[in-house]
Amino acid sequence: MNFLHPLFLFGVAAVAAPVWLHLRRKPEKDVLHFSALRFLDDEPVPRASPHHLRDLLMFALRALAVALVVLAFAWPYLKGAPPLEVSSSRVYVLDNTLSNQAGDAFIHARDEILKSIGKADGNTQIAVVELTYQPRTVVNFGDSHPQAESTLRALKPSYQRGSFLAAFNQANALLSQSLGLKKEIIIYSDNQESQWAENVNSPPFLKNVDVKVAQPPELKERPNLALQQPMAARFFVGDKAIINFNVLLRHTGAAKNAMVTLRVNHQEIFHRDVDLASQAGDMRLVTQWESDPSLWIEGEAEIAGNPDDLPGDNRTFFALPPMKEGRVVLLSQSTYLRAALAPEVMRGHWSQRILQPTKLAEEITAPLNDDVLVVEAGYLQSKDARDLVFKYLNNGRGVVLLLNRVTPLVRGVLSSLDFDLLKGGDEGDAAAAAPPQFIRYIAMQHPVFASFTEADFGDLSGIKITRHCHVTSKSAAPLIFSDTGDALLFEALKTKGRLIVSTFGFERSQTDWPVQISFVPFLDSLLHYARGLKEMQTTFEPGEIYAMEIPQGDASPREVVLRKDSKPVLNAAVDANRRAQIPIPGEPGIYSITYDASPAVQTMIAVNPPAKESELNYTADPAAIKAWQLPDTGKRPPTAATTEIVSHASALQQRLWWFLLCGGAAALALEMIWLLLRKAQA
Numbered sequence: 001m002n003f004l005h006p007l008f009l010f011g012v013a014a015v016a017a018p019v020w021l022h023l024r025r026k027p028e029k030d031v032l033h034f035s036a037l038r039f040l041d042d043e044p045v046p047r048a049s050p051h052h053l054r055d056l057l058m059f060a061l062r063a064l065a066v067a068l069v070v071l072a073f074a075w076p077y078l079k080g081a082p083p084l085e086v087s088s089s090r091v092y093v094l095d096n097t098l099s100n101q102a103g104d105a106f107i108h109a110r111d112e113i114l115k116s117i118g119k120a121d122g123n124t125q126i127a128v129v130e131l132t133y134q135p136r137t138v139v140n141f142g143d144s145h146p147q148a149e150s151t152l153r154a155l156k157p158s159y160q161r162g163s164f165l166a167a168f169n170q171a172n173a174l175l176s177q178s179l180g181l182k183k184e185i186i187i188y189s190d191n192q193e194s195q196w197a198e199n200v201n202s203p204p205f206l207k208n209v210d211v212k213v214a215q216p217p218e219l220k221e222r223p224n225l226a227l228q229q230p231m232a233a234r235f236f237v238g239d240k241a242i243i244n245f246n247v248l249l250r251h252t253g254a255a256k257n258a259m260v261t262l263r264v265n266h267q268e269i270f271h272r273d274v275d276l277a278s279q280a281g282d283m284r285l286v287t288q289w290e291s292d293p294s295l296w297i298e299g300e301a302e303i304a305g306n307p308d309d310l311p312g313d314n315r316t317f318f319a320l321p322p323m324k325e326g327r328v329v330l331l332s333q334s335t336y337l338r339a340a341l342a343p344e345v346m347r348g349h350w351s352q353r354i355l356q357p358t359k360l361a362e363e364i365t366a367p368l369n370d371d372v373l374v375v376e377a378g379y380l381q382s383k384d385a386r387d388l389v390f391k392y393l394n395n396g397r398g399v400v401l402l403l404n405r406v407t408p409l410v411r412g413v414l415s416s417l418d419f420d421l422l423k424g425g426d427e428g429d430a431a432a433a434a435p436p437q438f439i440r441y442i443a444m445q446h447p448v449f450a451s452f453t454e455a456d457f458g459d460l461s462g463i464k465i466t467r468h469c470h471v472t473s474k475s476a477a478p479l480i481f482s483d484t485g486d487a488l489l490f491e492a493l494k495t496k497g498r499l500i501v502s503t504f505g506f507e508r509s510q511t512d513w514p515v516q517i518s519f520v521p522f523l524d525s526l527l528h529y530a531r532g533l534k535e536m537q538t539t540f541e542p543g544e545i546y547a548m549e550i551p552q553g554d555a556s557p558r559e560v561v562l563r564k565d566s567k568p569v570l571n572a573a574v575d576a577n578r579r580a581q582i583p584i585p586g587e588p589g590i591y592s593i594t595y596d597a598s599p600a601v602q603t604m605i606a607v608n609p610p611a612k613e614s615e616l617n618y619t620a621d622p623a624a625i626k627a628w629q630l631p632d633t634g635k636r637p638p639t640a641a642t643t644e645i646v647s648h649a650s651a652l653q654q655r656l657w658w659f660l661l662c663g664g665a666a667a668l669a670l671e672m673i674w675l676l677l678r679k680a681q682a
Contacts, residue, residue: 061671068664089125089180091171095189098159098613102309106157109188133160133543135167160543161610165199184210191217196622207630217618223253223307226614230318236347241293246286258305293323298590313614317606319538323348327370331355334506336514360384371531372398378405393497398530403469404505422470437482439463448529458518468504498530542586550578557595
């Protein structure tokens with residue numbers, strides 16, 4: 001017999017404890033005390049009780065229990081017993097992303113893994129990692145063949161996209177804890193080119209792990225039709241609220257035409273045959289319709305055509321919330337600014353209120369019901385105007401400050417807001433003689449410019465600035481730079497309300513922006529950001545987590561309920577910060593969110609497949625597999641070490657230690673029963 005942890009054998013010395021318990025002298029019982037002893041006969045009494053064991057059966061049980069527990073911790077194993085050796089450990093990576101639905105590749109891959117598990121002998125450990133948005137282990141090394149088969153057959157094709165790197169990291173973690181001398185990863189995937197290329201430059205991490213691609217792609221590319229990136233926006237034309245909708249149609253392959261259908265709030269809006277032969281590559285489809293601005297819009301666009309190997313991306317969904325007008329207060333003489341905020345232009349987006357300079361004192365004491373204050377710097381000569389600016393900021397409201405004029409008082413206001421004026425004095429000194437500059441660098445990642453990633457709202461790079469103030473700040477974030485490097489637009493970061501500072505006014509004497517097509521969309525986006533309301537996210541991908549924040553004006557629900565066709569799908573608890581973590585379902589579609597048991601819809605979300613999953617281009621020799629492999633040093637464990645590893649593996653799979661623990665527990669139980677019986681007899 002051998003021991004996996006022989007040092008624990010020193011614990012046998014604990015057998016001395018029962019010996020001491022039996023040899024120690026206990027106080028005598030039933031002692032009678034006499035006042036005088038001279039009338040009693042003398043009888044010799046030994047000075048100490050004799051040292052002999054009492055209750056041999058009880059002593060044997062105690063000693064046996066200690067010995068068995070110590071032996072169990074030493075982990076004995078029989079070297080001569082037939083070892084249950086593990087010669088190899090294998091992890092299958094099953095790609096369950098949307099693109100692997102093409103040609104029923106996922107079903108075939110799942111069936112092939114089931115066959116391999118059924119043929120595997122007892123010397124092979126097998127685990128399976130499912131590749132989805134977050135890879136997960138669906139079959140562990142210790143699972144039986146029936147368990148693995150039941151789990152794999154329950155898997156359904158998903159609409160998610162996952163990372164090969166994350167799946168390989170999880171497979172490598174499983175192999176690092178495995179017993180097999182040979183370790184391998186076998187991936188069943190469509191080998192989508194974009195998916196392999198995502199993390200090809202990641203540091204290598206696979207050491208002595210063989211990687212095999214089980215099903216090399218038969219084709220370089222598959223034909224596909226897909227609808228993606230639905231975009232819907234409301235605007236007013238007179239008294240009518242119009243929805244402008246566009247969607248990206250992607251097509252590869254020999255399809256010459258396709259039928260596109262658009263349904264909105266369960267009504268068909270668009271049904272048209274689209275000619276694909278006359279236009280190569282992708283195209284955007286655009287349409288408009290009239291709608292009630294107070295209603296939620298839930299829409300679905302669908303495409304049908306042949307050949308199309310991936311029907312899973314033929315539908316796309318979108319949701320559009322009802323319009324809620326913002327209130328903007330205008331303290332400006334700019335005719336362009338007033339015209340851009342007129343009801344016929346911004347109806348449904350903004351309602352403007354023009355302040356009179358003579359009534360600013362009344363405005364300071366009046367209740368604050370507006371969202372954003374737009375003020376030209378020239379009005380800051382008035383103390384009431386300055387107080388009004390700080391009233392808005394201190395109450396968490398937005399302020400847009402236009403530096404159309406610079407005076408010492410304006411300089412003081414800017415200084416209190418952590419801005420420094422490099423040049424200026426009165427209006428005539430504000431770089432009037434400087435050559436015009438053009439907008440060149442823009443923080444496109446900022447929410448103000450999110451809509452300008454598409455060319456639909458105009459080009460910002462051609463805007464000319466003929467006069468501006470030279471302003472710097474140590475705390476504010478510049479959002480726009482000129483071609484000479486001057487900052488033209490800032491966002492202050494230390495005020496309670498959002499403060500946007502423009503170094504020029506919206507007048508033709510300072511810029512030509514008010515006559516450009518991009519001015520109204522920019523002004524709308526700027527005011528919306530200054531308003532401080534979070535953009536309502538309505539589009540998600542399967543598998544994501546939606547960190548929903550309950551608006552302050554809403555009730556305080558205990559939980560939010562995600563529903564599909566009015567039926568509950570899942571519940572998520574709301575924490576003390578009024579936030580709920582909502583797992584996005586795996587099936588695309590329109591979902592509504594309600595509070596507690598109330599059926600009232602609070603918001604809607606659209607779940608769409610990832611756009612990259614529609615790229616059905618494949619690679620037969622992924623470079624990432626070689627890039628992730630650590631260099632093979634050629635050093636292998638010697639034969640003796642290999643034998644020792646196998647012996648330890650055999651020891652871990654033998655259950656002798658378990659019998660020893662059970663024997664120790666049984667001995668202690670018998671000892672307790674013996675004591676109870678003795679007590680009952682006494």
